[in-house]
Amino acid sequence: MSPRRAPSQPPVLPGYEHRRLLGSGGFADVFLYEQVLPSRPVAVKVLLTEAVDRDVVEHFRQEANVMAQLSSHPSIVTIYGAAVSDDGRPYLVMEYCPRPNLGVRYRSDRFSVSEVLALGVQIAGAVETAHRAGVLHRDIKPANILVTAYNRPALTDFGIATTTGEADVAAGMSIPWSPPEAFAEPAWSGRESDVFSLGSTLYTLLAGRSPFELPGGSNTSLDVISRIERGEVAPLARSDVPASLEALLRSSMETDPRRRFSSAQALGRALQQVEAEMSLSVTQMDVLDDSLPVDAVDDEDGGATRIRGVVEIDPHVDDPPRLATSAPAPPPPTYAAAMVSEATVLRPSQQPAAAPGPPIPRPGELPVAADPESPWGAASAQAQATRRKRSRTPLVAAIAAGVVLVAVVGIGIVVSIGADPQATQPSSTPTIAPPDATAPSPPIAMAGAAEGDQVRFTWTNPSAQDGDEFAIRSEPSDGDPIIQTIQEAEILLPADPDGRTCVSVAVQRANGLQSTYREVCLDG
Structure with missing residues (x-):
């Protein structure tokens, strides 16, 4: 873990009186100030002098703009203003939250x-x-x-x-x-x-x-x-x-x-x-x-x-x-693996790839297995496991070698x-809701357990309503596909002779609307 540094000197800010340090991070310090008019305590996040360059200042401006759009929400910290101090350090003036985080x-x-x-x-x-x-x-x-x-x-x-x-x-x-x-x-x-x-x-x-x-x-x-x-x-x-x-x-x-x-x-x-x-x-x-x-x-x-x-x-x-897909990564410093840090860390970016990276799902979308561009699609479970094992190698090396720990205080x-x-329309409705016109959420907590030469699959309906049923699909390797609708949140299927038994389940509403299918498999 990176050694603690001394906090920076609080800047002199017109209309604000410094009170004390609230916290320090990798890029910034956060101070408690008293705003003169209107009189109120505020948290002021100030970038470190060594962190100030053209890119960082631009990021800071972006941060202020994003927060200005979001901070009217009652559960998002409010931003009151943003500017640059006389000594050239950008700062944000935010709502002071006095209770422990x-x-x-x-x-x-x-x-x-x-x-x-x-x-x-x-x-x-x-x-x-x-x-x-x-x-x-x-x-x-x-x-x-x-x-x-x-x-x-x-x-x-x-x-x-x-x-x-x-x-x-x-x-x-x-x-x-x-x-x-x-x-x-x-x-x-x-x-x-x-x-x-x-x-x-x-x-x-x-x-x-x-x-x-x-x-x-x-x-x-x-x-x-x-x-x-x-x-x-x-x-x-x-x-x-x-x-x-x-x-x-x-x-x-x-x-x-x-x-x-x-x-x-x-x-x-x-x-x-x-x-x-x-x-x-x-x-x-x-x-x-x-x-x-x-x-x-x-x-x-x-x-x-x-x-x-x-x-x-x-x-x-x-x-x-x-979000961009890649960038050159600086060589990491040396690091001895220790207890997991709870601080925000910087992940070195990857070298530019020949092909574009996986797309970010748009609101309302999920990566689809049949989509070859999906980071989780068009690959068998074994290939995905192999890819995950292989893909974390550069990151593991970076962490073991010394990823800079950045305990960013304030806004990230x-x-x-x-x-x-x-x-972005809602995809599920709980039991307390009146009948709606949106599709239900797919099953959650899906699991399978062997029972002799059979497999019992269970799941949970996350937004249950009266009249809900479950659409079942299974394609055994040695027989015809199983397609049926049941009322109970479980089904007993013959164990597949190839050693991997799978079932796909969707929630089906009484009004005819149906969720997407989710699959669960048991190897054995």
């Missing part, structure tokens, strides 16, 4: 199930809002969820490590909460990547540790990356956590993005359903959508989800930076995902 709290406090559900719904609304605005966060973790004076969670860390050129110089990640695609070669991000990180963050609050840390075991960065790639989530070991909640959190952390919730909103709605099952008050999920008129309010699920039109802060804001990492308003 969730990264501090989970190490000492035991979170109740009801609190985790409520803040999960609220942050899911913030993430969905960012996605609809064309922005991926890519560094969701407990430390990046601050707590306001009114005890409301507020997502922070948008933009500081994002570049605007044709290639990313470095992509940021916090290893314990990063999805497996973050360690691929080349790395890629989609909406499902943020779903993974949000799910792992909620799991952390319940478990008191990140999902892929093994209590009492070795938890170096290499160990944790290996478990993430294999999907080895450590047991939660809390009797007060409903099985449905643990199942949906595990589903959000599936190694295959196609098996996760298709959107942050779908995850938030599943959390609302657990609240309803536990007879808790259902937390409202606020989503801002710039495809709606500014004064439009669309209450869904009987008011459980409220979608509003986004108020544009600056109509001339440039588009947020888009975003990429544009080309939002399509028509593609």
